[in-house]
Structure formats: C-alpha cells, structure tokens
Amino acid sequence: MKQPSRLKFGLVLICLILFFLLFNFLGLDRPLKNFFCLISSPFQKAFWGAGKEISDFFETFSNNQKIKEENKELELRVQELLVENNYLSELEKENKTLKEALGIGLEEDFELIFGQVIAKDIFKDIIKINKGSEDGVSEGMPAITSQKVLVGKVGKVYNNFSEIVLISNTESSFDAEIAEKEIYGVVKGLGNFEIYLDLIPKEEEIAEKDLIFTAALGGVFPKGILVGEIEKVEKKDIETFQTARLKPIFNIKEAENLFIISNFGFND
Amino acid sequence: MIKKNIILILLFYFLVIIQTSFLVHFEIFSRKWIGLLVIFIPLLLINLFEIPEKKSGVVAAAFAGFFIDVFSSGFFSVYLLTAIIFSLLIKFILRRYVRFPVFKKT
Numbered sequence: 001m002k003q004p005s006r007l008k009f010g011l012v013l014i015c016l017i018l019f020f021l022l023f024n025f026l027g028l029d030r031p032l033k034n035f036f037c038l039i040s041s042p043f044q045k046a047f048w049g050a051g052k053e054i055s056d057f058f059e060t061f062s063n064n065q066k067i068k069e070e071n072k073e074l075e076l077r078v079q080e081l082l083v084e085n086n087y088l089s090e091l092e093k094e095n096k097t098l099k100e101a102l103g104i105g106l107e108e109d110f111e112l113i114f115g116q117v118i119a120k121d122i123f124k125d126i127i128k129i130n131k132g133s134e135d136g137v138s139e140g141m142p143a144i145t146s147q148k149v150l151v152g153k154v155g156k157v158y159n160n161f162s163e164i165v166l167i168s169n170t171e172s173s174f175d176a177e178i179a180e181k182e183i184y185g186v187v188k189g190l191g192n193f194e195i196y197l198d199l200i201p202k203e204e205e206i207a208e209k210d211l212i213f214t215a216a217l218g219g220v221f222p223k224g225i226l227v228g229e230i231e232k233v234e235k236k237d238i239e240t241f242q243t244a245r246l247k248p249i250f251n252i253k254e255a256e257n258l259f260i261i262s263n264f265g266f267n268d
Numbered sequence: 269m270i271k272k273n274i275i276l277i278l279l280f281y282f283l284v285i286i287q288t289s290f291l292v293h294f295e296i297f298s299r300k301w302i303g304l305l306v307i308f309i310p311l312l313l314i315n316l317f318e319i320p321e322k323k324s325g326v327v328a329a330a331f332a333g334f335f336i337d338v339f340s341s342g343f344f345s346v347y348l349l350t351a352i353i354f355s356l357l358i359k360f361i362l363r364r365y366v367r368f369p370v371f372k373k374t
Contacts, residue, residue, distance in 0.1 A: 040281075
C-alpha cells in the first residue's frame with residue numbers, strides 16, 4: 001500500500017469509528033434495530049417455529065432410549081407429586097381459611113404481558129420477544145413461562161421489541177432459595193444456557209434434585225418462581241462456601257411464548 | 269453491480285435471520301463461535317475466490333457485519349468494522365503473499 005492511500009485508509013477508519021461512536025451514544029441504533037426487527041419478525045417467527053419442529057423431530061430419533069428411561073423416571077415422579085399435590089391442596093385450603101379468618105386479602109396475581117420469542121442473540125444468552133415499550137414493557141421486568149418458570153429479565157426495550165437477558169447470561173445474578181430447606185444462595189449465569197448456585201454456606205446440606213426458587217431478597221424477581229434443580233454439588237475444603245451446578249427448568253428449545261410480569265409486590 | 273449488491277444483502281440478511289431464529293434450536297449451532305461460522309464461511313469464500321483487486325468481498329463483509337450488529341444486543345458497529353477489517357486483511361494477504369495462477373491475465 002502506498003503512503004497516501006494508507007493515510008486515506010487510516011482517516012476513513014477513524015472517521016467511521018467516530019461516526020459509529022456518536023451513532024451509539026445518541027441512541028440512533030435503537031430505531032434502526034427496531035425497524036429491522038419489525039420487518040423481519042414474520043420471517044423470524046416462521047424460522048423459529050420451523051427450527052423448533054425440525055430439531056424436535058431429529059431429537060426424537062437420537063434420544064429414543066433416553067426418552068424411555070426418562071419416561072419411567074417421570075412416571076414415578078408423577079406418582080410422588082400426586083401424593084404431594086394432595087397434601088398441598090389440603091394445606092392450601094387451610095391457608096385460605098386462615099387468611100380469611102385473619103382478614104388478609106389474597107395476594108394479587110401478577111399483571112402479565114404475553115410475548116412471543118422470535119430470535120436469540122448470536123453471542124450472548126439474550127432472546128428477543130415481539131413486545132416493546134408500546135405494549136408496556138420496561139427494562140428490568142421479570143420474564144416467566146406459562147408454568148411459572150423463570151426465564152430472565154427485560155434488558156433493552158425498543159418500541160416493538162424487547163431483549164430478555166436469560167438467567168444463564170454471564171451478567172445475570174440474583175438471590176434464590178432451596179425449596180423446603182430455607183437455604184439461600186446466589187444464582188449466577190455461566191453462558192450457553194448454564195447456571196450455578198453460589199455462596200451457599202458450607203455447613204448447609206444440599207443434595208442433587210433439590211429445587212431452586214427465586215427469593216425476594218434482591219428485589220429483582222418475585223419470590224417463589226421456579227429456577228432449576230441441583231445437578232451437582234461442588235464442595236471444596238479450602239473455600240468458605242459451596243457451589244452447585246444447576247439444571248435450568250427453562251429450555252430455549254421449548255420457549256415459544258412467555259410472559260412479562262409488568263407489576264408485582266414484594267410481599268415477604 | 270446493483271444486482272450483485274442486492275444479492276449480497278439478501279444472502280447475509282437471511283443467513284443472520286436463519287442463525288438467530290432457526291439454528292438456535294440445534295445444539296451445535298447454538299454454541300457461540302460455531303453459530304458464527306454460518307455467516308463467516310460464506311464471507312471467507314467470497315473474499316478468497318474473488319480477484320483481490322475487486323471490492324465485492326469488502327461490500328459483503330459490510331453487509332454481513334451490519335446485519336449481525338442489527339440482530340445483536342451489543343454496541344452497534346462492532347461486527348461491521350470487524351468484518352470489514354477481516355475482509356481487507358484477507359485481501360491484503362492475498363495481494364501481498366499469495367499468487368493464484370487462475371487470476372493472472374493472459
């Protein structure tokens with residue numbers, strides 16, 4: 001490359017960088033991204049649905065044996081849960097009666113905004129849904145599935161779209177508790193749909209398959225939303241806390257629709 | 269020229285959409301860097317198989333980077349500039365260090 005053309009190239013590159021810096025700081029990228037998402041959403045919806053169906057189809061073949069074993073396990077689990085469910089409905093009745101007796105109103109249900117997943121970021125654990133500020137979505141709102149499983153929280157909001165930062169995102173961390181044990185810890189994202197539970201006191205007894213729910217401590221998510229189950233407990237002698245690798249209940253492959261909690265009270 | 273650019277725009281637009289909405293469901297492509305190969309390989313091929321003096325590879329890189337930026341959550345222009353620099357680098361290496369006999373004028 002000759003001297004003047006090198007200089008020209010350098011100048012063009014610097015101008016481009018300055019232009020894009022200004023472009024980002026003035027927030028001009030948002031309407032641009034919103035525009036492209038808006039015109040692409042029909043294609044994205046179609047591709048999302050097709051991808052889900054095709055991957056399910058191939059998975060059925062590859063996981064046939066695994067599914068059979070899982071089915072047996074699940075049948076046993078269902079039986080256990082039926083017994084537990086029966087016990088819980090008894091408790092619920094008792095709880096309701098007690099609340100009525102004490103004159104306490106039942107907790108208000110969440111106000112929900114329904115959204116459809118249309119895309120996932122290439123590099124980060126962030127998904128895009130087809131609802132934005134025009135539909136009442138704001139930054140920081142929790143996102144759950146119809147089964148009350150935690151998905152993440154709203155990140156950037158555009159006019160017609162929003163980004164959901166998944167709980168497995170490396171920037172995500174929130175307080176959680178282990179069901180029935182009142183053990184608290186912090187769930188952190190590892191990326192690639194993986195999460196782990198950190199800062200659990202070493203003396204606490206935790207085990208595989210323990211269910212993890214959100215705690216109201218951090219004020220990020222409402223209390224009692226299912227997060228995942230413990231897959232592997234990791235205890236080291238030199239460390240003060242123990243950690244546990246979690247299996248998130250939320251599965252990106254099954255996610256097509258989700259709900260944004262637009263308001264909730266931290267009644268703890 | 270315009271026809272070629274429209275084809276490049278459509279190609280990378282659909283590749284990025286396919287990557288973000290379709291291939292996400294397949295475990296291997298949902299991994300960060302493997303997923304990017306879907307866009308990176310065509311870009312590499314365009315840059316490798318065109319005459320180094322031509323500019324289509326750089327234009328293709330600009331479109332690819334632009335669409336990755338549009339459908340990503342990060343700082344806008346990171347992938348646009350990275351892709352352009354990547355394309356220019358390939359062209360520079362090809363021009364300076366590689367000679368394909370097929371490109372020689374007879």
